[in-house]
Amino acid sequence: MSENPLVTVAGSALQELLPPLSEQEAVTESARCLMCFDAPCTHACPTHIDIPKFIKKISTGNLLGSARTILESNLLGATCARVCPVQELCEGACVLGSEHKPIAIGRLQRHAMDYVYGRKIDVFHAGKSIGEKVAVVGAGPAGLSCAGELTKLGVSVTLYEKRELPGGLSTYGIIVLREPVEVALAEVAMVQRLGAKLEVGKEVGVDPAVADLQKDFAAVFIGVGLGNSPQLGIPGENYILDGLEYIEQSKLQPAQLHVGRDVIVIGAGNTAIDCATVAHRLGAERVTMLYRRTEKEMTAYPHEYAFVKLEGVTVSFLSKPVKVHHENGVVKGLECIRIALGQPDASGRAAPKEIPGSNMLLPADQIVKAIGQNKLSLASRLDLKTDKGFIRVDSNFETSSPGIFAGGDCVRARGSASTVMAVQDGKLAARAIYQRLVNHG
Amino acid sequence: MADLRTNFAGIRSPNPFWLASAPPTNSGAQIHRAFEAGWGGAVWKTIGAPVLNVSNRYGTWRYGNEKMLAINNVELISDRPMELNLREIAEVKRAWPDRAVIVSAMVESKPEAWHDVIRRIQDTGADGIELNYGCPHGMSERGMGSAVGQVPEYCKEITSWVMDVAKIPVIVKLTPNISDIVMPARAAVAAGANAISLINTVNSIMGVDLDTLDITPSIAGRGGHGGYAGPAVKPIALNMLAALGRDSVVHSSRLPISGMGGISTWRDAAEFLLLGASSLQVCTAVMHYGFRIIEDLCDGLANWMDTKQFATIPDVVGHSLRQVSDFKDFDLSFKVVARIDQQKCIRCDLCYVACNDAAHQCIDLIDKQGHVTTPATYDPSSNGRVEAVSTRPSVVVREDDCVGCRLCFNICPVENCIQMVEVPPDRPSVTWDQLTAKQPEVAEDWDHMERYRRKMGIRIH
Numbered sequence: 055m056s057e058n059p060l061v062t063v064a065g066s067a068l069q070e071l072l073p074p075l076s077e078q079e080a081v082t083e084s085a086r087c088l089m090c091f092d093a094p095c096t097h098a099c100p101t102h103i104d105i106p107k108f109i110k111k112i113s114t115g116n117l118l119g120s121a122r123t124i125l126e127s128n129l130l131g132a133t134c135a136r137v138c139p140v141q142e143l144c145e146g147a148c149v150l151g152s153e154h155k156p157i158a159i160g161r162l163q164r165h166a167m168d169y170v171y172g173r174k175i176d177v178f179h180a181g182k183s184i185g186e187k188v189a190v191v192g193a194g195p196a197g198l199s200c201a202g203e204l205t206k207l208g209v210s211v212t213l214y215e216k217r218e219l220p221g222g223l224s225t226y227g228i229i230v231l232r233e234p235v236e237v238a239l240a241e242v243a244m245v246q247r248l249g250a251k252l253e254v255g256k257e258v259g260v261d262p263a264v265a266d267l268q269k270d271f272a273a274v275f276i277g278v279g280l281g282n283s284p285q286l287g288i289p290g291e292n293y294i295l296d297g298l299e300y301i302e303q304s305k306l307q308p309a310q311l312h313v314g315r316d317v318i319v320i321g322a323g324n325t326a327i328d329c330a331t332v333a334h335r336l337g338a339e340r341v342t343m344l345y346r347r348t349e350k351e352m353t354a355y356p357h358e359y360a361f362v363k364l365e366g367v368t369v370s371f372l373s374k375p376v377k378v379h380h381e382n383g384v385v386k387g388l389e390c391i392r393i394a395l396g397q398p399d400a401s402g403r404a405a406p407k408e409i410p411g412s413n414m415l416l417p418a419d420q421i422v423k424a425i426g427q428n429k430l431s432l433a434s435r436l437d438l439k440t441d442k443g444f445i446r447v448d449s450n451f452e453t454s455s456p457g458i459f460a461g462g463d464c465v466r467a468r469g470s471a472s473t474v475m476a477v478q479d480g481k482l483a484a485r486a487i488y489q490r491l492v493n494h495g
Numbered sequence: 496m497a498d499l500r501t502n503f504a505g506i507r508s509p510n511p512f513w514l515a516s517a518p519p520t521n522s523g524a525q526i527h528r529a530f531e532a533g534w535g536g537a538v539w540k541t542i543g544a545p546v547l548n549v550s551n552r553y554g555t556w557r558y559g560n561e562k563m564l565a566i567n568n569v570e571l572i573s574d575r576p577m578e579l580n581l582r583e584i585a586e587v588k589r590a591w592p593d594r595a596v597i598v599s600a601m602v603e604s605k606p607e608a609w610h611d612v613i614r615r616i617q618d619t620g621a622d623g624i625e626l627n628y629g630c631p632h633g634m635s636e637r638g639m640g641s642a643v644g645q646v647p648e649y650c651k652e653i654t655s656w657v658m659d660v661a662k663i664p665v666i667v668k669l670t671p672n673i674s675d676i677v678m679p680a681r682a683a684v685a686a687g688a689n690a691i692s693l694i695n696t697v698n699s700i701m702g703v704d705l706d707t708l709d710i711t712p713s714i715a716g717r718g719g720h721g722g723y724a725g726p727a728v729k730p731i732a733l734n735m736l737a738a739l740g741r742d743s744v745v746h747s748s749r750l751p752i753s754g755m756g757g758i759s760t761w762r763d764a765a766e767f768l769l770l771g772a773s774s775l776q777v778c779t780a781v782m783h784y785g786f787r788i789i790e791d792l793c794d795g796l797a798n799w800m801d802t803k804q805f806a807t808i809p810d811v812v813g814h815s816l817r818q819v820s821d822f823k824d825f826d827l828s829f830k831v832v833a834r835i836d837q838q839k840c841i842r843c844d845l846c847y848v849a850c851n852d853a854a855h856q857c858i859d860l861i862d863k864q865g866h867v868t869t870p871a872t873y874d875p876s877s878n879g880r881v882e883a884v885s886t887r888p889s890v891v892v893r894e895d896d897c898v899g900c901r902l903c904f905n906i907c908p909v910e911n912c913i914q915m916v917e918v919p920p921d922r923p924s925v926t927w928d929q930l931t932a933k934q935p936e937v938a939e940d941w942d943h944m945e946r947y948r949r950k951m952g953i954r955i956h
Contacts, residue, residue, distance in 0.1 A: 085559040088908050091848035092870035098883035102875060113559075146880030149841040475878075 067335040068230040068304060070136070072161060080165040084113035087157045090149055095159060098147035100478045101128035105144055109162055120166040122177050129202040130195050130241050130477045132171060133224045135164035136233040137473050141357045171240050180249035181208030186491045189214065189271040190250075191258045191432075194222020195473045196277030196462025198245050199480025200487075205248040207488045212271070213250050216257040219306075222279055223463075224473065226302045229328045231335070235305055259435050268457065273487045276445065276453070276460040277480060280427035280471075286320070290378025293385050297321065297329045297424030304332045314420025315339045318388050320375055322352035326424035327359065330367045333422070341367045342416065346374040346393045346406045353470070374406065376413065378421060387417045430464065441467040451483035457490075459483045497800035498807045499793060501535060501595075503774040504664040504690040504751050506622045508535035508595035510793050511808055512764070515755050515776035516540050516599035516625060516668075519786070521573065523583030527590065532786040533793060536595025537587075538776060541572035541627045542580045543601040543612060544639065551712040554701035556727065563783050565727035567699045569719070571633045572601055577615075585619040595774075596620075597666065601627040601639050604649065606656040613660050623663050626654065626688075628679065629670035629695020631722050641695070644670035647682035654686030664689040666753060669735075671728075672698050676735040677742045684748040691739065692753035692776065694732045696722025725757055725779035732756025733770055740771035740816045759788075761795030769815035773808065823928040828920040831899040833858075833892045839912040842887045844870075846903035846913060855956070857896035858903065860888040894918075896956055922951045 075083065087109040095105040103124055111120035124131040140146070140160040148156030170177055186209050190201045193215035201211045219225050224238035246252055258264060267274050282296045297319070303311040317333040319326050322345035334341045343362075345352055348371045352359065363369075370390075377389040392412035395404035429443035439446045439454035444467040451459045461479025463471040499510040513536035514520045514529055520540045529537055548571055556565040573580055588596045598616045602608040616624055628650055630640030643649045650667070657665055667683035669676060671694040680691055698720050704711045710718025736754050739745045754772025758764055759780040767775055780788055805811045835846065835858075847870075850858040862868040868888050877886070892903075899915060907913040927938075936943040948955070 082560055088843045088845065090842075091844040093844075094842065094883040094887055097871075097873055097887075098878055098880050100878040102878075142880050143878065147883040149843045152841060 066230070066308075067337075068308065068332065070234055071231045074168055075158070075161050075165045080112055080162060081115075083158050084109045084162055086150070087113070088149065094147035094149060095144035095157075098143045099127075100143070100472075100474045101134070101481065103127040103131075103144075103163075105159055108166060109157065109159070112162055112166060117166055117169040118175065118177070121170040121175075124163055124166055125170075125177050127481075128474070128477050129199050129245070129481070130224075130473070131163060132167035132237050132241055133195065133228075133233060134474045134477065135160050135167050136237065137224070137228050139355045139357070139472065142355055143474070171237075171244075176244065176247055178202075178206050178248060180205045183210065184208040184488075184491065186210065186272045187212070187270065188273045188275065188487060188491075189258075189267045190275045190277065191267075192216070192222065192276065192278040192462070193220035193242060193252060193254075194277055194279050194462060194476065195224060196279075196476035196480040196483075197222070197275065198242060199477040200275045200277060200459075200461065200484045201250040201480075202245040202248050203481050203484035204488065205245070205250050207484070209488060209491065211250040213245075213252045214256045214258050214262070214267075215252065215254045216278075218254060220252055220254060222277075226305065227298050227325070228305075228473075229301055229332055230305055231331060232328075259432055264436055272457070272491055274458045275451075275480070275483055275487065276432065276458065276464065277462040277476065278430055278432055279463045281430050282428055283321075283423050283425050284428050286375060286423065286425070288375055288377055290380055293378045293380050293421065294320070295420070295422045297325050297422050298427070300329050300422050301325070301332060304336065308336070311336065312420075313337050314385075314418065316418045317341045317420045317422065318416060318418040319343045319422045319424060320388075321345065321424040321426075322347075322354055322359075322369065323424060323426070324354050324358055327354045327362045329422045329424050330362055331365055333420070334365050334367055338420075342418075343367060343369040344373050344375060344388070344390065344416075345369060345371050347395060347403060348372060351403045370416070372406075373414075373416075374408065375421075379415060385419050385421055387415045388421055389413055389415050427463070433464070450486035451479060452486065459487055497797040497805060499535075499797055501774055501808050503595070503753065504623070504666070506536070506595045506597065506664055506774075507593070508774070509593060510535035510789075510796075511768070511773070511775045512536070512789060512792050513538055513595055513597070513753070513774055513776050514781065515778040516597075516627065517778040517782075518570065519778060519781045522575070523587050526587050526596075529781075529786045529789075530587075530591045530594050533789045534594070534786065536597065536622075536774070538597040538599050538625050539573075539580065539584055539621075541599040541601045541630070542577050542616075543572055543627075544603060544634075544637070546571040546574050546633070548574050549714050551714050552721075554712045554721065556701060556725075561726075563725060563779070565699075565723055565725040566779050566782060567696070567701050567721040567723045569632050569714070569721040572599075572627070572630065577612075581615055581619050584616070584621055588620045588622070595622050597623040597625050599625040599627045599668070601630065601634060604638055604643065604653060606659075609653060609656045610660050613657055617662055621663065623666060623689075624657070624661065625666040625668050625692060626657060627668055627695070628653075629668050629693075631670060631672050631696055631698050632720060641670040641672050644668075644679055644695070645673050647678040650679045651682035651686045654683055654688050658687045666690040666692050668695055669693040670695045671731060671735055671756075676738050677745065680739050680742065680745045684745060684750060688750065690751045690753060691745070692755065693739070694728070694735055694756040696724045697728055697731065699723035726759050727757065729757030729759075729763060729766075733766060736767065736772055737770045737816060737819045740813060741819060759783075761792050761799065764792060764796055765799055765811070768808065768811040769813070770819070771813040771816050773812045824926050826924050826926060827930065828922050828924045829917075830920050831901075831915040831917050832894045832897040833899065833901070833903050834894070834914050834916045835890055835892055835903075836912050836914070837889060839909050840890065841909055841912075842890070843908060844890060845906050845908065847890050849902050849906050854900050854902045855896065855898050857893045857898075859891050859893055861891050862886075862888045922953070 089106045108120045108123040144159045145156040190197045190213045220242040221238035313336040317338040319330045372393040373390040379387040392409045393406040399405035445460045461483045462476035501511040516538040526537045552570045555563045558564045628644030634640035635642040667688045751773045753774040754767035755776035904913045931938045
């Protein structure tokens with residue numbers, strides 16, 4: 055067995071999918087890297103990690119230097135090594151991808167991260183104090199990245215987290231197959247050792263009040279992410295489980311998670327895929343995903359869809375839920391209607407149109423929905439300007455309210471929300487905040 | 496099908512591939528198996544003075560994913576009793592009359608010692624004798640091996656003692672640990688040897704263990720130089736082989752040369768033949784992969800010979816020797832430029848950085864609009880596979896400025912992506928020798944050189 059504390063104990067149906075690379079595998083794989091100059095993988099990485107540099111360092115046995123190279127650009131390198139959609143980012147841009155196999159950049163990054171976390175090596179330390187304080191709201195990837203970068207620059211940071219555990223979606227929302235909870239918590243602990251104070255169970259806007267934060271801190275960074283799935287507005291919806299809560303339970307209380315025999319997952323994004331994977335792995339006999347458009351429009355990454363198909367999950371395309379059938383509080387099925395695709399709508403995707411009389415009943419004893427996330431109310435409570443409900447920020451990640459910055463999923467009006475984008479937001483916002491403090495200080 | 500049969504100074508073998516005198520030829524049992532696998536001959540591991548060996552005797556040089564780019568060793572000559580070796584040599588030769596069985600020998604530098612060992616070898620029925628003047632470690636400290644090969648006079652004297660009693664062909668094996676390989680070869684010629692072989696191993700220290708700070712491999716905390724062999728030494732061996740082929744004394748003696756030093760594949764073998772070797776010896780590749788490699792050595796060589804319409808081994812031997820020249824005889828007007836096949840290019844930009852940092856700054860990055868651009872000019876907020884790939888600039892050679900140095904060609908990871916294309920010379924053909932014979936001043940004075948360049952339109956940037 056590995057001595058690495060970041061490796062989830064084997065034997066669970068949800069254990070981390072990819073095993074760590076052995077020393078020899080890592081060296082062999084790293085030696086395959088061509089060391090491209092001005093490499094496309096580095097361009098493709100939202101945090102622009104110097105990937106050939108960290109891989110070269112693995113090949114020479116300089117694991118500490120490799121980890122430092124990664125963490126300098128991306129403080130949450132251990133999470134990103136596991137959860138990044140590398141096929142769409144670094145590995146997708148690898149020059150060896152066209153005719154050979156791209157370098158396993160994600161797994162090599164994990165190798166370097168496991169090296170420092172496994173040995174409890176702190177790569178960075180708090181910078182010399184500049185005598186300023188910043189509040190960070192939300193201890194998810196954006197908030198942790200911002201907090202960590204600020205402490206490195208000598209800023210005193212307090213992190214406020216509404217939930218009981220820090221880590222945001224890394225802790226609550228990424229299935230264990232991709233990232234064990236311990237990895238997310240180890241990164242939080244690293245940011246705390248950098249000097250950030252963490253207050254959990256504190257919902258900013260309730261306690262403490264935002265005005266208090268603005269009084270006590272020179273700047274505020276908001277990285278609160280998004281909320282639960284929106285309402286479908288169909289009869290019996292209260293019998294439908296929320297996808298993120300479903301995943302959360304699979305991570306934190308797997309023994310208590312009731313999984314149906316016949317599970318329907320509404321939605322065809324990456325969270326829906328994760329829900330279907332959890333249901334399948336925890337014993338559902340049949341798992342069906344339901345999507346009102348077609349494979350072409352689905353928002354899940356192609357590699358995720360390919361994965362879930364291999365797991366044995368089926369997708370019912372061009373189907374829209376209209377009613378939950380239940381008896382005595384027990385779900386019996388989901389009534390759906392067939393859809394025809396019309397002209398492109400505002401999102402640029404074909405508008406779904408119901409085909410009258412095409413109703414059908416899909417048997418199910420558990421229904422989960424993962425159809426996106428609601429925007430949280432904090433923005434309106436703070437009277438911040440928004441774009442399509444997302445907090446509006448300028449190129450410095452500053453909101454319409456001076457001194458209040460924001461980043462991560464809550465500002466992601468364009469592009470796809472991802473951990474690595476949130477880390478980059480937090481990093482760039484930290485630099486902007488620091489510049490503001492230094493210039494105004 | 497090409498005829499691989501070989502006659503080397505009267506020693507016949509069904510193919511030119513002999514196992515070199517080394518660990519693979521340590522015993523009769525090994526050589527039986529090698530001959531079963533198809534080896535044409537074997538040079539028995541050197542017999543001679545009594546020795547004791549040490550553990551951790553082999554070290555290797557690992558480079559990237561290549562486990563054994565080179566091997567070094569501090570193993571001595573055969574540590575089995577001489578009588579046992581002689582008995583097994585006789586048995587092997589009886590069992591394999593069509594194969595070449597050559598015995599390597601090394602004894603104290605006394606005529607009677609050499610006379611005795613030569614006679615005893617001849618009694619076994621062996622086909623030939625190889626004189627080990629090359630072993631660079633251990634034996635040399637006792638005045639044998641390279642201690643002989645490095646002094647042409649010793650080389651000549653000891654070879655003469657051998658020739659006094661030799662009735663079978665005698666091959667003198669040379670050490671590369673010498674400033675001019677031609678000198679000991681001439682000594683062998685002068686002493687009447689029947690053939691030459693080269694190269695023995697190169698002096699080397701494999702490295703230092705960065706954990707223990709010991710020399711690696713460590714022999715109870717000590718280490719030292721050993722004989723270096725394997726793929727990494729091939730170019731050194733080819734150069735020495737060609738040097739003998741071009742030396743008038745050695746060449747006119749018509750002594751055949753058995754080539755070795757890093758031969759791992761039939762391609763290596765063909766190159767040794769083309770530069771004048773008429774038998775080939777192999778060790779490191781067998782130490783890595785075993786006797787079975789003989790199949791492709793023969794098969795690949797024969798297929799290549801058929802393609803090139805070489806019917807026999809003698810047709811190949813020395814074919815490329817005439818191309819080996821000194822710098823002074825190279826055509827200074829010859830011009831090639833690098834050309835990058837944009838269809839094959841994978842945009843790794845290794846050629847760009849090599850040319851820019853280490854050569855002549857004549858590869859440009861060209862953006863999608865056709866303008867010269869600089870590295871990493873993308874907006875930091877830009878990311879993702881599609882943006883990274885679709886906006887990546889092309890690498891294009893500015894042929895007017897390209898000096899044809901060939902660095903980009905050498906480092907490009909894609910076969911045939913960069914070609915060195917010959918372009919018409921812009922001045923008359925001339926060699927340095929011809930030029931300086933007519934205009935000696937250009938070699939002596941930069942002002943004259945500059946005038947010559949201006950006149951010829953030679954631009955250095």
